[in-house]
Amino acid sequence: EVQLVESGGDLVQPGGSLRLSCAASGFTFGIFWMNWVRQAPGKGLEWVASIEQGGSEIHYVDSVKGRFTISRDNAKNSLYLQMYSLRAEDTAVYYCARSGGRGYVNYWGQGTLVTVSS
């Protein structure tokens, strides 16, 4: 059974940093693109970042470029999102998500809440 379990969400002050982790199991992690998708409270879904199987091709939404870094450790079956210079508008549930093919998501984690507030 495919499982994606996020951790690391917390309350952080504006300008602060946070690292999210996603532990994957039930599939061969290293052969799939992985993503982070977020959802602000009461709002829609927003794709944040994607990383290809080997980690050499990475994409970000413009609003997080230069502040967030997606990475993966295939030996540990883990996905990460390092977040710097956090803003109030980064407040959201962050989902770890596995791509099924070209770029859609066929498996989602349960999400981890990041709250940026003073």
Next chain:
Amino acid sequence: DIQMTQSPSTLSASVGDRVTITCRASQSISYWLAWYQQKPGKAPKLLIYKASSLESGVPSRFSGSGSGTEFTLTISSLQPDDFATYYCQQYNSHPLTFGGGTKVEI
């Protein structure tokens, strides 16, 4: 960036109704479109990919159609479990983008 526009934003329907949700892309995305269902407090669930391919385990009352810039998600006979919010997503090019969502309510 490719903008995805869903309509309507809210849809009132009854059990047994045929429901259609539309998604428009700001430029052609071929058939690189997915549909998701999300219930409150839960992660989204993939329903349709490649515009019309039904994800394994998804009931056949869900169907997708379209190509280029116009797409539709149809629920042939709405069931109680289908009251939720639906999102389209294009994956023709990065940045990947979602539509604003359609809430299907009673």
